[in-house]
Amino acid sequence: MSQDLIAQDILQQLVSFDTTSYKSNLALVDYVQEYLQSYGVDSQLVPDASGKKANLYATIGADSAHPERGGIMLSGHTDVVPVTGQDWHSNPFCLYEEDNKLFARGSADMKGFIALVLSRVPLMLAQPLQMPFHLAFSYDEEIGCVGVRGLLTLLEQLSVKPAMCIVGEPTSMEVVIGHKGKVSYKVDVTGHACHSGQAPLGVNAVDYAAQLIVYINNMAQQSALNGPFDHDYKVPYTTLHTGSIQGGTALNIVPNHCGFEFEIRYLAQQDPAPLVQQITDYAHHELEPKMQAVAKGTGINITQIASYPGLLIEPEARLVTYVKQLLNNEAHSKVIFGTEGGLFQQRLGIPTIVCGPGNIDQAHKANEYISLEQFELGGQFLDRLIADVAQP
Ligand SMILES: [Zn+2]
Known part of the structure; x- marks a missing residue:
C-alpha cells in the first residue's frame, strides 16, 4: 500500500471517533497510542481533571538522534467542532471520497x-534522524486552546524543549507566521425588577448591558481608526465584538438580568489587558454607581471565558526560511483563526509556525473536506522534512 493510502486508512480511523470538543477523545487517543506502540514508540498521556480527555505526547528518535538538539514538534488537536444543525450529505464520521476530495468532520x-x-512514523524510524520528532496531540482546542495547557506544563518540565514547532492547522501548505490572540468574556448584569409602569424605580439590566455593549463598540471603532495596525492581516487592527445577548422576560417588567458575551481579537504585538481594564473600569466606576444608587445588590460581573495569545514570528526566522525552502514556496501570510502556536511560542519560547494541508474555508462547515491534492502535498512535505532531518 502506498504511503498516501496508508494515511487515508488512518484518517478513516481518526474521523470515525466522534471527538466533538464536549465529548471524550480517549478512544482516539487509545488508537493513536496503540498505533505508536505497534512500532515500539512509547507515548505519554496528559489527562484532564475528569479523566475523560487527554493530550498525547510522543518522541521518536530520542535514543538514536541528538536529543540535545531539541527536535521538531508536530502539533495538532484531536477535537472537532459540532455537526449539529449542519446539512451533511454523508455521515460526517465516515470518510467519504468524491471528486478527489475526502469528506468527514x-x-x-x-x-x-x-x-x-x-503514517510517516515508520519512515521516521527507518531514517538516521539527527534530532528527534515530537508528536503533540491535544484536546479542547476548538473551545479556546483549553486542553493543551496540561501539555505545556509537561513541556515546561523537560530539560530540553523542542527546538521548533509546526502546527498543522489547514493553511493550504503555506507558511503562516502570525495570528491574532483572543480573550473572551461573559458579562452578567444584575438589575432590579419592577412593574414597567414604575420603570425609574427599577434598574433595567438590559439598558445597562446595552450601554456597556455600545461602549465596547465605540472602542472597536477607535481601534479601527487609530490602530495599532498590522497590514499583513485582512482586518489589520484589533477587533472587539459582542456575539450573544439574553435578557428580559416580558415588556411590562423591568428586567433584572441581562447576560452577554464579548471578545477581543488582538494583534500579537498588542497587550489586550489595558482594553479589558478600560471596559471593566467603565462597568464598575461609571455604570455600577448609577445602578446601585437606585437599588442595592445590583451590578455588573465580568468573567473570562477563554484566552490564548497571538502568534508572531519574524519572516527572517530560521524556522520560517527552513520550511519555505522545503516547500519550495517563498510565500507567507497571517491568518484570521487562532491556534495553539501562540502558547508554544509565547509561554515556552519555542519558535512556531502554522503550516498544514487543507483549507480553513472548508473547516467548521457541513461537508468539510480535504482535497486529495492537499493531502498528498502534506505527505510530501513531511517526507522532505524527515529526509532533511536525517541528513548528517
Ligand atoms: Zn483547528
Missing part, C-alpha cells in the same frame, strides 16, 4: 494532518 481541521504524521 475533521478531515481538514485537523485529523488529516495527524493521519499524515502517523
Whole structure:
C-alpha cells in the first residue's frame, strides 16, 4: 500500500471517533497510542481533571538522534467542532471520497494532518534522524486552546524543549507566521425588577448591558481608526465584538438580568489587558454607581471565558526560511483563526509556525473536506522534512 493510502486508512480511523470538543477523545487517543506502540514508540498521556480527555505526547528518535538538539514538534488537536444543525450529505464520521476530495468532520481541521504524521512514523524510524520528532496531540482546542495547557506544563518540565514547532492547522501548505490572540468574556448584569409602569424605580439590566455593549463598540471603532495596525492581516487592527445577548422576560417588567458575551481579537504585538481594564473600569466606576444608587445588590460581573495569545514570528526566522525552502514556496501570510502556536511560542519560547494541508474555508462547515491534492502535498512535505532531518 502506498504511503498516501496508508494515511487515508488512518484518517478513516481518526474521523470515525466522534471527538466533538464536549465529548471524550480517549478512544482516539487509545488508537493513536496503540498505533505508536505497534512500532515500539512509547507515548505519554496528559489527562484532564475528569479523566475523560487527554493530550498525547510522543518522541521518536530520542535514543538514536541528538536529543540535545531539541527536535521538531508536530502539533495538532484531536477535537472537532459540532455537526449539529449542519446539512451533511454523508455521515460526517465516515470518510467519504468524491471528486478527489475526502469528506468527514475533521478531515481538514485537523485529523488529516495527524493521519499524515502517523503514517510517516515508520519512515521516521527507518531514517538516521539527527534530532528527534515530537508528536503533540491535544484536546479542547476548538473551545479556546483549553486542553493543551496540561501539555505545556509537561513541556515546561523537560530539560530540553523542542527546538521548533509546526502546527498543522489547514493553511493550504503555506507558511503562516502570525495570528491574532483572543480573550473572551461573559458579562452578567444584575438589575432590579419592577412593574414597567414604575420603570425609574427599577434598574433595567438590559439598558445597562446595552450601554456597556455600545461602549465596547465605540472602542472597536477607535481601534479601527487609530490602530495599532498590522497590514499583513485582512482586518489589520484589533477587533472587539459582542456575539450573544439574553435578557428580559416580558415588556411590562423591568428586567433584572441581562447576560452577554464579548471578545477581543488582538494583534500579537498588542497587550489586550489595558482594553479589558478600560471596559471593566467603565462597568464598575461609571455604570455600577448609577445602578446601585437606585437599588442595592445590583451590578455588573465580568468573567473570562477563554484566552490564548497571538502568534508572531519574524519572516527572517530560521524556522520560517527552513520550511519555505522545503516547500519550495517563498510565500507567507497571517491568518484570521487562532491556534495553539501562540502558547508554544509565547509561554515556552519555542519558535512556531502554522503550516498544514487543507483549507480553513472548508473547516467548521457541513461537508468539510480535504482535497486529495492537499493531502498528498502534506505527505510530501513531511517526507522532505524527515529526509532533511536525517541528513548528517
Ligand atoms: Zn483547528
